[in-house]
Amino acid sequence: MASSGHTIKAFDDELDQLRGSIAQMGGLAEEAIKEAMRALVQRDTEAAARVVENDKKIDALEAEVERTAVQIIALRAPMADDLRDVVAALKIAGVVERIGDYAKNIAKRVPVLEQMGKIAPLALLPEMGRIAGEMVGNVLNAFAARDAQAALAVCERDEALDNFYNSIFRTLLTFMMENPNNITQATHLLFIAKNLERVGDHATNVAEMVYFAATGEKMAERSKGADPAEG
Structure with a gap:
């Protein structure tokens, strides 16, 4: 029995390590969104450069999650609930890495916009960025707590972002x-808004994974409005 207990303890430790790495990724991604938006509003190119540089930390954590997840599956052969947790963690890490990329893309536009005057629609973007960042933080809290209802609440916020x-x-x-004369700047801001909208989409994708990992059931299909740029 002692050997079995040791094995279970080791497995639990590995799962905790997996969740910890994803929580760290999520914290970095949420902070990247906030800092990218602050850099945009304040035209702070140094802060924007830090967001771009710090994206490497998210990439490194994703690789760590992938290694840990593959090791758990190969060595522990987890079943049912545990397997769903490991597979969800693997998928979520990839999505959070992409969220970090969106923050990086926003930051990369700051030097381009620095030389341009501020136009009124810019004032709408920080609130959109705040909602997107909160969705990322909330959905990863839901993952850590295996909270299906919290995952559903994240999906409901996506409508506000849209x-x-x-x-x-x-x-x-x-x-x-x-x-x-506004076309160039407005086009950059439109790409930034689209990046934030995609962050929300990815957060809802994570919410669906969290819901499935927690319940073993797929979340009910959600209706999504058409993108005015595509219709």
Whole structure:
């Protein structure tokens, strides 16, 4: 029995390590979104450069999660609930890495926008960034707690993010039509808004994985409004 207990303890420690690495990734990704948006509003190119550089930490953690997950599956042959947790962790790490990439993409546009004047629609983006960052933090808290209801709540917030994106899209389109001089800056801001909207989509994807890992059932299909840029 002592040997079995030791094996179970080792397995639990490995799962905790997996969850810890993902929590760390999520914290870095959430902070990257916040810092990228602050750098954008303040035209802080040094802060933007730090966001780009710090993305390497998220990439390194993803590789660590992948190694740990593969090791657990190969050596422990987990069953049922435990296997769902490990597979979810592996998938979530990949999604969080992409969320970090979106923050990095936003930061990369700051030096381009630094030389341009600020236009009104920029004021809408920080709130959109705040919601996106909170969704990332909340969904990873839901994963750590195996909380299916918290995962559902994250999905419900995605509608607010989509509404922000649609509003920003229409506002920027109007600015471009009214004054051709606004086209370059408005296009950059539109890409930033789209990146934030995609962060929300990825957070809801993680929420679906968390829900499945916690319940063994797929989350009910969610309706999503059309992207005004595509329709």
